[in-house]
Amino acid sequence: MNIDVRLNLLGVLGIKQSELAIDTPANATVATLISLIDQHNPGFAAALTNDSGGISPQFVFFINGRNAVHLDGMNTRLDAGDVVNVIPAIAGG
Amino acid sequence: MIVDRPESHFIFVVPLDHVEYRYNYINLRGAPLTNKQYLEHWGKWLVFGLREEVEELARKLDPYVEEKKIPAVKYDRKLITEFQLNRCVMCVYCHDETKDEVWEILAALGVMDKAWMYERETLEKWLPGGVNLEKWIQGRGLDHEQAERVRADARAKFKKMFADENEIFTGVYQ
Numbered sequence: 001m002n003i004d005v006r007l008n009l010l011g012v013l014g015i016k017q018s019e020l021a022i023d024t025p026a027n028a029t030v031a032t033l034i035s036l037i038d039q040h041n042p043g044f045a046a047a048l049t050n051d052s053g054g055i056s057p058q059f060v061f062f063i064n065g066r067n068a069v070h071l072d073g074m075n076t077r078l079d080a081g082d083v084v085n086v087i088p089a090i091a092g093g
Numbered sequence: 094m095i096v097d098r099p100e101s102h103f104i105f106v107v108p109l110d111h112v113e114y115r116y117n118y119i120n121l122r123g124a125p126l127t128n129k130q131y132l133e134h135w136g137k138w139l140v141f142g143l144r145e146e147v148e149e150l151a152r153k154l155d156p157y158v159e160e161k162k163i164p165a166v167k168y169d170r171k172l173i174t175e176f177q178l179n180r181c182v183m184c185v186y187c188h189d190e191t192k193d194e195v196w197e198i199l200a201a202l203g204v205m206d207k208a209w210m211y212e213r214e215t216l217e218k219w220l221p222g223g224v225n226l227e228k229w230i231q232g233r234g235l236d237h238e239q240a241e242r243v244r245a246d247a248r249a250k251f252k253k254m255f256a257d258e259n260e261i262f263t264g265v266y267q
Binding site: 006058062064065067087089090091 | 138139141180182196205206207208209210214218224225228
């Protein structure tokens with residue numbers, strides 16, 4: 001299934017491509033997505049996760065506009081057509 | 094109307110009634126929010142763009158703010174270099190009960206990135222240990238004593254502001 005990912009303001013991580021269309025397996029989660037992006041952008045997973053494997057407080061994942069922390073964190077399920085936005089937490093005003 | 098006070102980092106779009114008659118735009122269907130309601134329900138859509146892009150969007154949003162379809166908007170005057178961001182951030186404020194209606198306006202004006210954040214989340218980021226405050230302290234190169242003073246001030250300000258959860262929320266000076 002296809003997930004649209006927008007990586008906003010991630011210049012600090014050295015990621016040049018800001019929009020990705022990622023083909024994920026069925027039952028994919030935020031963790032699956034991070035792992036897939038990391039395959040082409042080594043260091044992505046390390047930067048976006050904390051020591052216990054959760055989403056780093058330095059970043060916010062929005063799934064169709066909703067903060068993944070208020071959904072199921074790394075285990076938040078993704079569906080075909082979902083749009084994921086990733087921003088540094090500092091960008092929230 | 095667009096309110097551009099040079100001493101502020103932010104430029105605001107607020108109703109003329111707010112500027113001239115102190116209309117409180119932090120409300121739901123005309124009822125002002127208490128501190129508790131503010132922390133539970135008030136938030137914003139985040140929009141990112143170059144300064145010129147957010148300025149143009151602000152001009153387009155101004156009529157919606159005057160009609161009170163959107164309570165208020167604020168955006169960065171310039172990039173905050175301490176944060177190493179390469180985009181200005183615009184906050185389009187509303188109650189969570191009206192956020193879908195506000196999003197429809199934004200989407201019709203070409204906004205694509207959908208990111209909703211509650212104000213309490215932002216406030217927490219400016220408390221000691223919060224990502225924004227700590228990054229700000231780091232960016233300013235403050236020594237330990239100065240940093241502790243900043244943290245204590247932030248803590249005291251938050252406590253004072255929300256001391257009585259049933260008081261009407263009166264805003265944050267920015």
